[in-house]
């Protein structure tokens with residue numbers, strides 16, 4: 001799946017971002033990079049540090065809108081921590097209009113919680129992006145709640161596609177599984193690099209050499225997978241000579257107590273935590 005753009009990003013009305021931290025900021029960067037008109041982008045984030053505020057002003061983004069200044073936005077993206085949803089949703093409620101789609105990227109926070117903070121008939125998309133969005137290479141899983149018509153869905157999708165691919169899921173509960181696999185997933189990959197580097201040091205490599213080898217291996221394998229039409233299983237088999245070194249390592253990783261059950265437990269823990277965050 002590749003992202004194609006025929007022209008500048010246009011969503012048919014202004015956009016309001018509530019929370020311009022790591023993920024909200026990455027989304028905002030993607031929108032501006034894709035040509036969304038900065039004067040039609042509003043940001044609410046009360047405690048942004050001065051350099052970040054200055055950068056937003058310099059780019060022409062509008063901060064802390066007052067009622068009257070922003071009416072019936074096409075989209076409101078809520079990107080605060082789940083624990084701060086109750087503090088942030090009143091701002092979304094204040095600005096949402098009849099044409100608005102509210103896109104929440106808050107892990108765990110359910111449609112029913114968001115609706116309670118907005119209105120019962122609010123059109124809400126729950127979305128779960130990931131941090132490679134910062135380089136336009138994210139993947140987002142999204143679920144469209146009741147009242148999200150084709151126009152609103154297209155608007156949400158356009159904003160999310162500005163930072164990578166979008167996959168829609170058919171049930172709200174699956175967003176927790178998306179969170180466990182791809183929302184949190186980049187951290188597992190970075191940990192893999194750290195772990196490989198530590199194992200390399202244990203085998204006698206200097207730490208900087210081990211880290212370079214581990215990091216470049218994951219970067220290169222990711223790029224190979226991206227460019228190849230082969231599934232990961234074939235790419236793995238391409239590395240594995242019969243009775244060779246890779247086979248010896250995979251015997252450990254693919255043992256009954258190897259990576260499968262470990263990753264299964266890790267992702268199940270992430271999904272469980274997402275459900276706990278729902279309250």
Ligand SMILES: NC(=O)C1=CN([C@@H]2O[C@H](COP(=O)(O)OP(=O)(O)OC[C@H]3O[C@@H](n4cnc5c(N)ncnc54)[C@H](OP(=O)(O)O)[C@@H]3O)[C@@H](O)[C@H]2O)C=CC1
Pocket residue numbers: 018019020021022023024044045046047048079080081082084087088105106107128129130131183184
């Ligand atoms: N990081 C990730 O990999 C991913 C995160 N998410 C979700 O994205 C959301 C944000 O996460 P992340 O970007 O990491 O967090 P950050 O803390 O980096 O960003 C949240 C931002 O919202 C600001 N904020 C706090 N309260 C309010 C408020 N009432 N109104 C407006 N802005 C407010 C915060 O300010 P301050 O720092 O001053 O509190 C901060 O700048 C979370 O719900 C998370 O579940 C989803 C996918 C991936």
Ligand SMILES: O=C(O)[C@@H]1CCC=N1
Pocket residue numbers: 107179183184
């Ligand atoms: O760790 C978290 O809760 C968030 C959601 C997915 C990635 N970061």
